[in-house]
Amino acid sequence: MTESSGNRKSKLQSVDTILFDLDGTLINTIDLIVDSFLHTMEQYYPGKYKREDVVSFIGPPLSETFEKLDPEKVEEMTKTYRVFNHAKHDELVTEYEGVIDTLEALHKEGYKMAIVTTKLRETALKGMKLMGIDRFFDIIVALDQVENYKPHPEPLEKAMKALGSVPEKTMMIGDSQHDILGGKNAGTYTAGVSWSIKGKEFLNSFEPDVMLETMPDLLEVLGIRNK
Structure with missing residues (x-):
């Protein structure tokens, strides 16, 4: 189905709820995630993996990634990853420019917002508190709160139900194909972020409704910039 850009813009400006992915979207955990994977891979596959090799691991839950590598060592590898990840968390997590100002504006305008992440809730909250964005989100749907994870619609549907x-x-806004496909499967509008480590072109191949160059661009998309 095709529609005019004006009609599409009007529909996007009727949006009243924003679901955000967390890692790589609202907080910059990319170095932390990559280093955690490299540390883990070096323990089990010495000298085999480089940075570019583990980029494809980003997005799905750890269990899915490690299951493909060695089904018998999923728990062991997950523990190795998490011990390193938690130890280095505060050192390696940084903020994306414009995120807090954008969340402030959305909050002021009364938008309903939630986090939908494939992280465990406790770890997600740790990053949110570190970056000072936890105050914007009463609703967090994390990996340990669902039976199915993105791109399955369950976590998005759970967030929408909680928000009414x-x-x-x-x-749905995110840096991974799982976010875009999750939104499509749940019937929401979707937005990709150009700062995705997987690349803007790759993310565009999944046809999000919008590609954000910076997070404040969301305000323009929603028609609230300069309100």
């Missing part, structure tokens, strides 16, 4: 929202007025 409907898909046709909701947008």
Whole structure:
């Protein structure tokens, strides 16, 4: 189905709910995640993996990634990853420019917001508190709160239910194909972020409704910039 850009813009400006992925979208955990994977890979596959090799690991839960590598060592590898990840967390996590100002503006305008992440809730909250964005989110749907994870619609549907929202007025924003496909599967609008480590072109291949160059661009998309 095709529609005019004006009609699409009007529909996007009717959105009242924003679901955000966390890692690589609102907080810059990329170095932490990559280093955690490299540390783990070096323990089990010495000298085999480089930075570019583990980029593809980003997005799905750890269990899915490690299951493909060695089904018998999923728990062991996950523990190795998490011990390193937690130890280095505060040192390696940084903020993305414009995120806090954008969340402030959305909060002021009364938008309903939630985090939908494939992280465990405790770890997600650790990063949110470190970056000072936890105050914007009463609703967090994490990996340990669902049976199915993105791109399955369950976590998005759970977030929308908690917020009292409907898909046709909701947008899912993320840096991974799992976010875009999750939004499509749940019937929401979708937005990719150009700072995705997987690349803007790769993310665009999944046809999000919007590609954000910076997080403040979201304010323009929603029609609230300069309100």
